[in-house]
Amino acid sequence: MVVEELLICIELYNVGVIGLIKPHGLVMCEVLLLTVECVFHVCVCVCVCVCxxxxxxxxxxxxxxxxxxxxxxxxxxxxxxxxxxxxxxxxxxxxxxxxxxxxxxxxxxxxxxxxxxxxxxxxxxxxxxxxxxxxxxxxxxxxxxxxxxxxxxxxxxxxxxxxxxxxLVRPSVPKCWVDNGEEIGSTIILRCKSSEGTSPLKYNWIRESGGSLPPTATQSKLTGELLIQNHSQSYTGSYLCEVTNEVGKEQCKYSLRAYSSANKAGVIAGAVIGALLLLLLLLLLIWLLICCCQKHFSSFHPIKYQLNLLERQ
Missing domain, CATH: 2.60.40.10 (Immunoglobulins)
Incomplete structure (x- = not known):
């Protein structure tokens, strides 16, 4: 019974309670630097050292x-x-x-x-x-x-x-981007990555516009990748990636587009033609500048200047 009272008393001491009504007489026991005194049905823990x-x-x-x-x-x-x-x-x-x-x-x-x-x-x-x-x-x-x-x-x-x-370190604001282009019919990968944050980081993609994720989409909660197969015009819109850990969360957005291979060729051709026109314009400006400089310096040639003076005399 003394041992039971001691264990109860120690437990109460640990949680900050120093007294307990017990139907027993005087008991004295000293162990683990604690004294248990039970007098008149009251059990009291008394510390016999700094605690x-x-x-x-x-x-x-x-x-x-x-x-x-x-x-x-x-x-x-x-x-x-x-x-x-x-x-x-x-x-x-x-x-x-x-x-x-x-x-x-x-x-x-x-x-x-x-x-x-x-x-x-x-x-x-x-x-x-x-x-x-x-x-x-x-x-x-x-x-x-x-x-x-x-x-x-x-x-x-x-x-x-x-x-x-x-x-723990909260996740930093992640970066959202797309791999493999945005061509219709192709497989594209939306990526989301936070550069800081205590592991484990969990990623989740949702579609802000146009309903739920495409039926051909699969995502990895660990890597932040959203893979969309057979991309189509109906899959375009705003996608949001949220990264979380025990102490915080951050997010980024990506606006997904879709274009056909023909449009892609047209865009490339337009870019090439535009670059060539810009180059021709630059060459023309350089040629005009050279011509103006030659004309200006020739008018101040020393010999020609002396001849002009003699002719005037």
Whole structure:
């Protein structure tokens, strides 16, 4: 029965409840740095050392640009007589490497020891010396993804809490384009691609105008490709691609057209003829410019100028 009461009491302690009505007499048990006292039907958990009492998820997911509070509240015990020290560290994923200390509180002073880029965005929520060593980070960056550990030391007591922060990047605005042209009767591929964003990215094509996707169309949610076979005039219109992940979404549009092979040949021929006419016009302008320059310089030739003077005399 003592063990049952202890387990219940520890569970209640973890969620912040310190009392429980129990129909038992006096029971005293000490284990795992906790004391269970049951007097007059009341079971009370008493911490016999410094204890971190923050609760919450062990993994926190946030979007880049948002903010987060990493909780680390604690209680002290009269039996703790040493100097209070609080440390925040980045836990190394490599067990052979040391954790990286980013913030320390000792002797009433807070020391920021981590990367300056992170330290400029990190601050203490409360007074680390008065039971609240929580930290606040804003705005979040993808590089902030890590496991953070808060360690509270007041000899002989010591306790800690770890929390994993995952910073997710929203998708960037995707680019929409078409492969294989837009010729009637051909197989075309509409493509959609976002250059940034935390995986997995999911793509979805919809048709904004003209109803649902063509019956000959198939799309890949992973690559953002929309393949349309046997393209026709009825498949033209505005198509929208939306890319999403856990923390955001973005979209782009493409206006799909359709033309026949004859029209394609006409367009090519027109482009060639236009280019040739432009070239001929340019050559004509160059020829006229050369002629004007030659006429201008010849009128000021020194010998001809002297002959003209003699003739006038």
């Amino acid at each position: 971190v009492i923050s609760t919450g998820p062990q993994t926190i997911k946030k979007a880049q640009g948002e903010n987060v509070t990493l909780g680390c509240t604690y209680v002290q015990s009269p039996s703790d007589t040493g100097q209070l020290d609080v440390e925040w560290s980045n836990v190394s994923p490599d067990m052979t490497q040391k954790d990286r200390l980013i913030l320390s509180y000792s002797g009433g002073t807070v020391y920021k020891l981590g990367d300056p880029g992170l330290m400029s965005r990190l601050k203490c929520v409360g007074d680390p010396g008065q039971g609240d060593a929580s930290i606040f980070i804003s705005p979040l960056q993808a590089s902030d993804t890590a496991t953070y550990e808060c360690k509270v030391k007041k000899p002989p007591g010591i306790d800690s809490r770890k929390v994993t922060l995952v910073v």
